[in-house]
Amino acid sequence: MQGNLNEIDIRSILQLIELGQRTGQLLVRADSVEHSSKLSGDEGTRHHHSYNCKQQSWFVFFLNGQIVYCQEGNSSLSEINDYLHHYRVEIREDMQLASLGSLNAAEYGYLWVLLERNLINPQIARHIIHGLVHETLFDLLSLHEGSFIFHQSSALSPQLTTLEITPLVAKIAQQLQEWKQLYPHIQSPDQLPVVADTIHLHASLPTPTMNKLKHWADGKTSLRQLARYLNRDILTVAKAIYPYVQQGWLQLMYANICTYSSYLSTMRVEDNYRMRIVCIDDTMTIGETVESILEPQGYEAIALTNPLEALSLVFKLKPDLILCDITMPELDGYEVCAMLRHATAFRLVPIIMLTGKDQFIDRVRARMVGATDYLTKPFSDTELLMLVEKYIKRA
Structure with a gap:
């Protein structure tokens, strides 16, 4: 069984494996891009950007239609060591991944070595497996593209x-629905929290809590790592910090990894800058x-x-102008x-609102939520261009 995720989603694939009581392994791949930026030029005022395409992958192992283990394809000890951090288990540096387990489940072999050496007990090992399965499915159920x-x-x-x-997929699907409510303030488990307003946080939090927050919100620890360290699921951690991110007291940054589709959308040629316009409309x-x-006309239209997804x-993309349809599923244009x-x-x-009906009440509502103007569909080339020219200046 193989295919693309735009033809069948992960949830359906898992259901087929469960119904068929299959034993084996599922490999899922999605394109991603590693982005780096450095200063260049005599005065150090320009940035040089480089992009390296690579693939993210995940493995899910099954026994008679049940999940045995999950892991990212890029095997390392870091995920398991994050969990071990919570249990204060010290691991010697000479324990190497290369000699452990089978090719596609080296981390699983690592867990068994820890068990055999009595560094962890079966209860801790099961907890780590449950955590890795949960966070892997959290990522996979969020995917819309890949193979x-x-x-x-x-x-x-x-x-x-x-x-x-x-039951596991149902639980995670519910969490993903709640996760979407945190947009646009919290967008990814891989974002890195950083303290941005110490004064307000000190005034709102007890000193011990504030000290812990300052320790973890260092711009190096992701929300996912924080969840592992604290023995909490990612949604619980995100909800806990959400009010402070919303207030701007905590900021969330991205590491150097972005999705391939985002890379294609966001890459600009610095010396030939074009004004960027984003159109959010569920009708293709x-x-x-x-x-x-x-x-x-020389614009970059996306x-x-x-x-x-558009909110994140x-x-x-940092567009210079946004066109947004009013009537859409999940979130309407007003929201x-x-x-x-x-x-x-x-x-x-x-922000220019698009709608298929020209009614006064729609214009009023659009103004109330902060819309700049309003354009009724269907519109002509001239109407769109005149409105765009009215609100942005060409570079």
Whole structure:
């Protein structure tokens, strides 16, 4: 069984494996890009950007339709060591990954070595496995693009535990729904928290809590790592810091990894800058129409069809103007506009609402949430260009 995630989603794949009581391994791949930036030039005022495409991958191991273990394809000891940090287990540096386990489950072998040497007990090992399975499925159920292949093979052995798919997936799917409510303030488990306003945090938190926060919010520890250290799931950690991120007292930064699709969208040629316009509309033909009108006029037009994903992407894209449809599933245009206006980065960016009906009440509501103007669909090339020219200045 193999295919692309735009044809069948991860949840359906897992259900098929469970129903068929399959034994083997599922490999999922998604493109990503490593981005680095450094100063260049005589005065150090310009940045040189480099991008290296690479693939992220995940393995899920099954026994008779139940999950035995999950891990990222890029095997390292760091994830397990993060969990061991909570239990204050000291690991010698001479324990090497290369001699452990099978090729696709080296971390699993590492766990068994720790068990054999009595550095951890079976209860701790099962807890680590449950944590790794949970965070892997959290990532996989969020994927919309990529490829997969399932190999029927002998079971990963020995088994320390097995997990039923249906209740686990249902629980994580619910968490993902709650996670979406944290957009755009919290976007990824891999974001790095940094203390931005010590005065307000000191006034709001007890001193011991503040000291712990300053220790962890160092710009080097991701939300995912923090969840491992604290023995909490990622949603609980995100909800705990959400009020402080919302107030701007904590800031979240990205490390040097971004998705391939984001890279394609965000890469600009510095010496040939074009004004960037993002169109958020769940109807693909509208986005294509906007692109066909604006691109020949020298603009960079980017169409986004998922409003929830768009909220996180616009923070990376940094558009000069946003076109936003009013009637969309999950989040309507009024909600998108209001959420963007609460972010400092978008308080002055022109936001033009798109709608299929021209009613006074819609214009009033659009103004109330901070929209700059309003454009009724269908619109002509001239109408769109005149409105765009009205609100942004060409470079």
